[in-house]
Amino acid sequence: LGAMTEKQxxxxxxxxxxxxxxIMLVNDLLDVSRMESGKVVLEPTPTNLDVFIKSMLPEVNQxxxxxxxxxxxxxxxxxxxxxxxxxxxxxxxANLLTNASKYTPEGGKIKLELSLDAKNVLVEVSDNGFGxxxxxxxxxxxxxxxxxxxxxxxxTGLGLYIVKEIIEASGGIxxxxxxxxxxxxxxxxxxxxxxxxxxxV
Numbered sequence: 001l002g003a004m005t006e007k008q009x010x011x012x013x014x015x016x017x018x019x020x021x022x023i024m025l026v027n028d029l030l031d032v033s034r035m036e037s038g039k040v041v042l043e044p045t046p047t048n049l050d051v052f053i054k055s056m057l058p059e060v061n062q063x064x065x066x067x068x069x070x071x072x073x074x075x076x077x078x079x080x081x082x083x084x085x086x087x088x089x090x091x092x093x094a095n096l097l098t099n100a101s102k103y104t105p106e107g108g109k110i111k112l113e114l115s116l117d118a119k120n121v122l123v124e125v126s127d128n129g130f131g132x133x134x135x136x137x138x139x140x141x142x143x144x145x146x147x148x149x150x151x152x153x154x155x156t157g158l159g160l161y162i163v164k165e166i167i168e169a170s171g172g173i174x175x176x177x178x179x180x181x182x183x184x185x186x187x188x189x190x191x192x193x194x195x196x197x198x199x200x201v
Contacts, residue, residue: 042169044083044195049114049121050075056090063101064110074113082121083194084170092163096125096186099159104129119192126185132178140176170195
């Protein structure tokens with residue numbers, strides 16, 4: 001139809017961005033609905049998390065490049081294969097990494113670290129971003145909750161709820177440490193004995 005004027009291009013971009021936000025909200029609502037109705041089934045598969053995560057990182061790496069952020073992936077020299085549902089674990093990890101980028105200013109630092117203890121793989125996603133206000137920390141995994149200091153950032157308030165459901169259904173636990181203005185670290189465990197095939201309820 002020909003070249004657009006600068007004003008037309010601006011309007012089309014606004015429409016596109018609004019559409020993307022609606023798609024994100026609908027997808028999150030569908031995920032929550034499936035989880036709460038028990039229709040998401042875990043399908044554990046022996047997985048080398050190190051290799052799998054490295055193969056998936058390009059999916060979120062563009063966020064770091066766009067925001068001129070430094071990303072570091074730290075892992076042990078060797079990692080055992082454990083039975084997890086790789087699609088769901090990546091959904092949880094991608095959510096945490098995307099949040100870390102979104103809530104960290106340009107030029108900030110994000111780190112993903114894998115480690116082992118006697119019974120678990122430990123996964124930590126940390127940043128030096130906005131942090132979470134102390135008085136709101138107890139609500140961080142609630143549906144639709146968003147901290148006051150992140151209200152201007154795009155989001156549905158469902159991501160961390162979904163992450164928690166996935167990790168707990170996989171036999172792990174999730175927690176976080178945060179200081180407002182200093183950054184946040186979300187950590188979770190995955191049992192070395194593996195996840196059991198089951199529905200998320």
